[in-house]
Amino acid sequence: MTARRAQRPVVRIRDVAQDAGVSPQTVSNVLNDQGRFTEETRARVLASVERTGYRPNRAARQLRTRRSRLIGLHLPAAQLSVSNTFSIAFVREVIEAVRRVDHQLVVLTTPVDSPDLDAELLAPGVDGYVLFNVGLDDPRPRVLVDAGVPYALFGRALDPDIQGWIDIDNAAAMTPLVDHLVERGYRTFGYVTYDDDAYWTQERWEGATARLAHHGLAIDPRWLLRGTEAEIRENVAPVLLGPDRPEAIICESDALAEIVHVMATRQGLLPGRDVAITGFDAVPMRFELEPSLTSVAIPVREVADAVVRQVLDEVDGAAAPTAGTFLPTRLAVGGST
Amino acid sequence: MTARRAQRPVVRIRDVAQDAGVSPQTVSNVLNDQGRFTEETRARVLASVERTGYRPNRAARQLRTRRSRLIGLHLPAAQLSVSNTFSIAFVREVIEAVRRVDHQLVVLTTPVDSPDLDAELLAPGVDGYVLFNVGLDDPRPRVLVDAGVPYALFGRALDPDIQGWIDIDNAAAMTPLVDHLVERGYRTFGYVTYDDDAYWTQERWEGATARLAHHGLAIDPRWLLRGTEAEIRENVAPVLLGPDRPEAIICESDALAEIVHVMATRQGLLPGRDVAITGFDAVPMRFELEPSLTSVAIPVREVADAVVRQVLDEVDGAAAPTAGTFLPTRLAVGGST
């Protein structure tokens, strides 16, 4: 226990000042790069910081500057599961993005429909929030707007007050995907999608069908498969992988495409040769599929960086120059088409 | 932007005091449940808190009490991936456990082998740390011990200074599993394991073989498969699922058991009828296996609660009553045996 209770004496800024023979104020200036000191002073101060092992007290700094250097990430527990491939990739990038701007990430997990959502979101005193998986009528941005807490979100909102969003253009993203399929010679199409009311579900469907129409093509209604993952898992073989099947199957997400891919393989069909399969997201999966999946890559890292930067701009009161920003997607061609 | 910049005036404790007609001190006492007030005062104060929308300034409280109410979770980025089924389940439970004790969770992702590990771990000013995936010679506990920062860990360490660990007894956990297999009549065994030097890898192997020996049984060396997930994926069929195969395959983890299960199914073998398969961890997977996997359940929630409680006890200076604690595992019998 001895080592455990080390309790080494706390070094304060005035100890460093004393050691360096300057005032606390000067130490503060050096540490916060405020200018107003000679290079020689700077060196002396830094040497003293090193020697004394000084580490600024965050609470004191926070009290004075009114900045916690904490960014909140709202991550309802349900989204932190191995089934949420995209969420996990996104969370990881947000953590890294926050680290790059020298802040700390605080994770909140209150369910979106909790009656305490407001209180819990406001309690931790973070400088701002990152939200994602935000639907058009999500209650969270409103809570933060009303409380005057800065935030940025990956997604979009209906309310024009809700600004500072970062998103991808789901419909537009389907254009190069469909063009690619048409170019490869595929002419009959199936579509696999979640049966939810998310706007991205809607937009991907509309983007795909519109672009197919542009080519004079369409998705045959009998090859449209909607449902939960479990339902799709069950129905994909009979509906889409029998002898009378489409040449290509467009899936709303990689998670769904993975199911189709696995089931196709199990039926003895080789994706890319016997049937084309496409996904959407292009994030790492539990096992890489073979042949690899053609998909639409969401620039997760860029989104995370943009969202975090947006929060900080808002915190700093830098005029938010945009209501929202679309980031470009990229077609990732694999062996499955 | 108007709504966005709401900037409502900050309510301080003295505003509440004024509203309630008491001193700031009394408001503080009520809010922190320090006794020393009448029930009537209490009600008046709480009403004023409600009316004014007061929310304590965390920085000020932290500066005064020297508690941030922040608990750090060190989660190197590599562990936050869909392949790390167990890590994801554990992180989720830690977040919830921290929330239950009314603290906030800060996530740090510095790689374990980073030269800045010390500095980054100490920078955020958390009250204490939760560590997991800790190996016997892990550098992290030492860093925290030396800095006098409280922590608790899921895992174990060699250094006797490193106390406050919570773990399961991997070897003991294998006893009921092996007994179950023997009881079901299985007499020939294969074993699938990672090729790493983690102590749990070692302990599970020893636990299984020792208990088999107790029954006068053993794992045939030609049915021992060691390697990375990719290697196991490739070799499991030829080594363990051919005509000359063991009756039962014990796997070090659910992740490996999943591979074996999928491959067995692909070979036309029905787990539980044609070959028995067991895992270890019993956390949710991307897709539930069918038949379900017999496995050893790690009490993830209990572990998370215990680790968080241990950190707080340490923070509060409550004597750490134990060097370490083993939590019990439970055999979860599924259809795969």
Added chain:
DNA sequence: CTGAAAGCGCTTACAG
């Protein structure tokens, strides 16, 4: 049971 004073460790004006 309640109040006035002091102080946690910084940084932000303000003087020199």
Added chain:
DNA sequence: CTGAAAGCGCTTACAG
């Protein structure tokens, strides 16, 4: 370029 003073908003002794 550097220093002495004030104050951020709480809570912790200390008096009454």
